[in-house]
Structures are given as C-alpha cells and as structure tokens.
Amino acid sequence: xxxxxxxxxxxxxxxxxxxxxxxxxxxxxxxxxxxxxxxxxxxxxxxxxxxxxxxxxxxxxxxxxxxxxxxxxxxxxxxxxxxxxxxxxxxxxxxxxxxxxxxxxxxxxxxxxxxxxxxxxxxxxxxxxxxxxxxxxxxxxxxxxxxxxxxxxxxxxxxxxxxxxxxxxxxxxxxxxxxxxxxxxxxxxxxxxxxxxxxxxxxxxxxxxxxxxxxxxxxxxxxxxxxxxxxxxxxxxxxxxxxxxxxxxxxxxxxxxxxxxxxxxxxxxxxxxxxxxxxxxxxxxxxxxxxxxxxxxxxxxxxxxxxxxxxxxxxxxxxxxxxxxxxxxxxxxxxxxxxxxxxxxxxxxxxxxxxxxxxxxxxxxxxxxxxxxxxxxxxxxxxxxxxxxxxxxxxxxxxxxxxxxxxxxxxxxxxxxxxxxxxxxxxxxxxxx
Amino acid sequence: xxxxxxxxxxxxxxxxxxxxxxxxxxxxxxxxxxxxxxxxxxxxxxxxxxxxxxxxxxxxxxxxxxxxxxxxxxxxxxxxxxxxxxxxxxxxxxxxxxxxxxxxxxxxxxxxxxxxxxxxxxxxxxxxxxxxxxx
Numbered sequence: 323x324x325x326x327x328x329x330x331x332x333x334x335x336x337x338x339x340x341x342x343x344x345x346x347x348x349x350x351x352x353x354x355x356x357x358x359x360x361x362x363x364x365x366x367x368x369x370x371x372x373x374x375x376x377x378x379x380x381x382x383x384x385x386x387x388x389x390x391x392x393x394x395x396x397x398x399x400x401x402x403x404x405x406x407x408x409x410x411x412x413x414x415x416x417x418x419x420x421x422x423x424x425x426x427x428x429x430x431x432x433x434x435x436x437x438x439x440x441x442x443x444x445x446x447x448x449x450x451x452x453x454x455x456x457x458x459x460x461x462x463x464x465x466x467x468x469x470x471x472x473x474x475x476x477x478x479x480x481x482x483x484x485x486x487x488x489x490x491x492x493x494x495x496x497x498x499x500x501x502x503x504x505x506x507x508x509x510x511x512x513x514x515x516x517x518x519x520x521x522x523x524x525x526x527x528x529x530x531x532x533x534x535x536x537x538x539x540x541x542x543x544x545x546x547x548x549x550x551x552x553x554x555x556x557x558x559x560x561x562x563x564x565x566x567x568x569x570x571x572x573x574x575x576x577x578x579x580x581x582x583x584x585x586x587x588x589x590x591x592x593x594x595x596x597x598x599x600x601x602x603x604x605x606x607x608x609x610x611x612x613x614x615x616x617x618x619x620x621x622x623x624x625x626x627x628x629x630x631x632x633x634x635x636x637x638x639x640x641x642x643x644x645x646x647x648x649x650x651x652x653x654x655x656x657x658x659x660x661x662x663x664x665x666x667x668x669x670x671x672x673x674x675x676x677x678x679x680x681x682x683x684x685x686x687x688x689x690x691x692x693x694x695x696x697x698x699x700x701x702x703x704x705x706x707x708x709x710x711x712x713x714x715x716x717x718x719x720x721x722x723x724x725x726x727x728x729x730x731x732x733x734x735x736x737x738x739x740x741x742x743x744x745x746x747x748x749x750x751x752x753x754x755x
Numbered sequence: 756x757x758x759x760x761x762x763x764x765x766x767x768x769x770x771x772x773x774x775x776x777x778x779x780x781x782x783x784x785x786x787x788x789x790x791x792x793x794x795x796x797x798x799x800x801x802x803x804x805x806x807x808x809x810x811x812x813x814x815x816x817x818x819x820x821x822x823x824x825x826x827x828x829x830x831x832x833x834x835x836x837x838x839x840x841x842x843x844x845x846x847x848x849x850x851x852x853x854x855x856x857x858x859x860x861x862x863x864x865x866x867x868x869x870x871x872x873x874x875x876x877x878x879x880x881x882x883x884x885x886x887x888x889x890x
C-alpha cells in the first residue's frame with residue numbers, strides 16, 4: 323500500500339513538474355548566469371532588422387499618406403520592428419523596447435537623434451522569451467518585461483543592451499505568475515506599468531476564456547487572473563496583491579500622473595452581436611482585491627452576458643461594481659494606452675489619454691484600427707472620447723495596419739506600434755499651439 | 756414677408772443637406788471578409804477580396820428578425836468549425852459533437868420560423884464555446 327502511494331505520489335510529482343514546465347522558457351541556466359552578472363557562454367547573435375529597405379520605403383508610400391490626423395500633426399516611420407506590440411521608452415538613450423507575442427523583444431535606438439531609429443535589433447538574445455508582450459521602464463532606469471508566465475527585471479538595460487548577455491533577474495519566476503495549468507496563448511498579452519504612488523509593478527492578466535465558468539472564479543479572483551496584480555519590483559518580498567477583479571482581458575493600463583489613479587482598457591465578450599457589447603476604458607476608484615469590473619456577469623458596459631443573464635450577481639461583486647468610464651464601440655479591441663505628459667502637443671491634449679484600437683476580427687462591419695484620445699474633466703473623469711489618428715482601415719474593410727500601443731517618446735511626440743505592418747510610427751506636432 | 760421667405764429658404768436648404776447626408780450615409784460601403792498582407796517588399800497583397808454592401812443593407816441586416824439566428828450560426832461556424840477558429844480552443848470531441856447538434860437543432864428551428872427557440876439552442880452552443888478554455 324505504501325509502495326503504491328509512493329508510486330502515485332512520484333508520478334503526480336513528475337506530472338506536475340511536466341505540467342509546470344508546459345510553456346517553460348527552458349533558459350534556467352542562462353538566467354542563473356545572467357542574474358549573477360555572468361556571461362552565458364552561448365555563441366548567440368541577436369537578429370538585426372535592416373531599416374533602410376524597400377519594405378520601409380513602401381510602408382512610407384503605402385500607409386503614411388492614408389493616415390488622417392488633426393491639423394498640425396504629422397506621422398512618420400520611426401522603426402521597422404516585426405510583430406511590434408507594446409513598447410517602453412528609455413529615459414537616457416531614448417531606446418524603445420518593443421515586445422512581441424512571439425519569442426523576441428526588439429530594441430530600437432535613434433542614435434543620431436533625428437527621431438528615426440537607426441538600429442533595431444534583438445534585445446537579450448540569450449534569454450528564451452515566451453510571449454514577451456509587455457515591457458515597461460522605470461524612471462530610475464530599470465526595464466521589466468512581462469511574459470506569459472514570468473516577469474524579468476533588466477537593471478540598467480540601456481547600458482547592458484549592447485551585449486547579447488544582458489543582466490536578467492526574475493522578479494516572478496517562470497511558472498509563478500499564474501498556475502501553469504491556466505496558461506493559454508489567447509488573452510495572454512501581458513502589460514506592465516509602474517505606479518509613482520507606491521513604486522510597484524502592475525501586471526494585467528487576461529482570463530483564458532471568452533466567458534469563464536463560475537467554477538474558475540475562486541482561483542481566478544485569488545490569483546488575479548481576469549484582473550490585475552501589483553508587486554514590489556525588486557527580488558525578495560514581493561508583497562504580491564490582487565488590485566482588480568472582474569476584468570475580461572485588459573491589454574493596456576497607465577496611471578494618471580495628476581492623481582495617480584489607475585486606468586485600463588478591457589476587451590469585451592465575443593459572440594453576442596456585431597454591435598454589442600461595448601469595449602471599455604476603466605478608472606479604478608481604489609486598488610483592492612474586491613473591486614469588481616463586471617466580468618463574467620457583464621459582457622461590456624451594462625450588457626449582461628448571455629451565459630449569466632438572469633443569474634443573480636453575488637453581493638460581494640455587486641456592491642463593489644465599477645462601471646466603465648468610457649464605452650467604446652463594440653469589438654474595436656482597445657489595447658495600449660498612455661497619459662500625455664509632454665509639451666509638444668497643444669494644451670487640449672495635456673493629460674489626455676491616448677489609446678490604440680487594434681481593430682475587429684469578427685465583425686461584419688470592420689472597425690477600429692485607429693488611435694483614440696480621451697479628454698478628462700477637472701475631477702479626473704472621462705469627458706469626451708474621439709478618434710485622433712485613423713486611416714489604417716481601408717474602404718474595402720481590410721487593414722493596412724493594426725495599432726497596438728501608444729507611448730510617449732522622449733521629445734513629447736508619440737509612438738504607435740503596429741503588429742500587422744510590423745512598424746513603429748512617430749506622430750509629432752509642428753503646428754501653432 | 757421677406758423674413759418668411761428667408762426662413763423657407765433656410766428650411767429647404769437644411770432639409771436638402773440632411774437628405775444628401777442621409778443618402779450619402781446609406782450609400783456608404785460596408786466591406787468585410789477581405790484579407791491583405793504585406794509582402795517582404797512592403798507591397799499590400801490581397802489574399803482574399805472583400806464583399807461589400809451598402810450601409811442601408813447593413814442596417815437592414817442588423818434589424819432583420821432573424822439577425823440573431825444568422826449571427827449565432829456564423830459565430831458557431833467561426834469558433835468551432837472553421838479550422839483557424841477551432842484550433843484556438845481546447846475542444847473535446849464530445850464538446851464539438853454537442854455544439855454541432857445544438858447548431859443543427861437551432862438552425863432547423865430558425866428555418867422553421869421559430870426564431871426564439873432557435874436562438875436559445877444556438878446560445879446553448881455558444882455557451883459551450885465560451886466555457887471552453889482557449890489555447
């Protein structure tokens with residue numbers, strides 16, 4: 323009997339190890355060396371993306387003239403970066419780190435300071451990234467990258483970036499961000515941001531269903547799946563906490579520099595109709611594990627999901643329900659967002675939110691593929707939302723490009739990533755303020 | 756008298772502009788289903804051409820009594836039958852069979868004009884899809 327128990331335990335242990343490494347990056351040895359400020363000894367050269375190419379010239383010719391912007395603004399090509407997703411902008415060298423939903427992170431650097439990237443190459447090629455969608459950069463010079471199931475810290479990334487062996491230290495080890503059994507590819511484009519209020523890292527974690535069943539929620543609410551978590555951004559006591567629940571799939575968040583409040587986009591439910599439910603832009607009234615944003619009972623805005631229609635919303639959720647600040651059009655896929663803190667743009671854009679709509683994938687009438695701007699009122703609530711840059715969607719309903727993220731560049735212009743064309747655009751203002 | 760004439764002209768102009776605008780809106784093309792990709796040289800290649808309708812036709816499609824039936828049927832096909840959609844979910848054979856059965860029953864009811872009953876069956880199928888983990 324004892325032997326059987328041991329055998330079963332042993333198999334269970336091996337199975338759990340296998341499962342826990344289901345999507346393991348498989349780079350434990352490299353990380354061990356890199357986190358000890360040592361070389362990996364691997365003969366790896368990072369991929370270099372040529373910039374002065376026919377591809378770049380044709381993107382300038384075929385996309386840029388189609389983009390409509392308010393008067394005084396112009397759009398240019400900043401960099402060619404395949405599969406470009408979320409971005410982080412360095413404060414010293416102006417390097418832009420660009421995540422992908424694949425296995426690479428790019429670093430784009432404007433070395434001669436003419437606001438066009440001169441070099442775009444693979445960042446930290448000795449690290450085996452797994453969906454490294456979300457880079458974020460701290461004011462004190464640290465880069466963080468949120469992957470599918472790991473968060474890495476790259477201290478002084480702007481200096482170590484020139485070597486294939488970049489110092490890389492896990493903040494959350496492989497397999498510890500979420501239980502490996504909950505891993506998926508869809509709804510796994512993680513995003514991170516650092517709050518100036520508490521100096522912590524905030525990471526969003528989409529839930530891996532269109533609409534999850536109730537049985538998933540004790541675990542999801544506890545871990546922060548379908549929600550957001552925060553934790554200390556240096557190794558040691560992480561003090562990990564869930565700060566938001568009831569989110570379906572947020573792929574963009576930022577803090578209002580004026581009042582420190584957390585805002586985030588949320589992609590809403592599929593399969594309910596072409597024009598319903600709305601996408602969301604939310605503002606967190608407080609950061610706590612009981613603040614609930616509606617999913618899975620609401621599909622977006624005040625539209626109840628078909629799966630939960632007629633079911634009573636548990637009191638613990640209902641009393642802490644937060645409605646969205648802005649209901650965006652249905653299925654536009656609102657992704658990355660930022661607050662504008664620069665001085666280049668006219669005053670009306672100061673402290674406004676710029677957000678990217680990736681564009682629909684399943685609507686009869688295609689929509690999105692544009693950059694939106696949301697103005698706030700004196701109390702820091704959303705006042706008005708309108709398109710800022712559009713034209714990536716053709717009259718024929720096909721996409722020239724699909725904007726993913728918006729980030730402010732060092733000079734106060736904004737960068738827009740596009741994972742269809744695989745490029746970064748720079749939008750600047752040269753009109754009268 | 757002049758004032759009345761002026762008012763009449765203003766009303767006429769406004770209604771004409773509104774009419775033109777509505778007409779323009781109704782004639783706006785709604786195109787979908789197309790797919791393009793960039794070649795390695797940066798040329799936009801049409802992989803699949805779009806199909807177009809007018810805005811008026813789109814609005815008629817949305818407000819048709821059998822809209823939900825058609826929408827749900829299309830959604831079920833996209834998510835559980837079309838190869839690209841199907842491979843996004845961790846379906847079991849039993850789940851796929853149940854979805855197919857509900858789809859067929861729902862379609863038969865919709866075709867017979869029993870729209871609410873048909874929609875209910877199709878929603879059941881969509882619920883199975885919703886509650887299936889994505890890959």
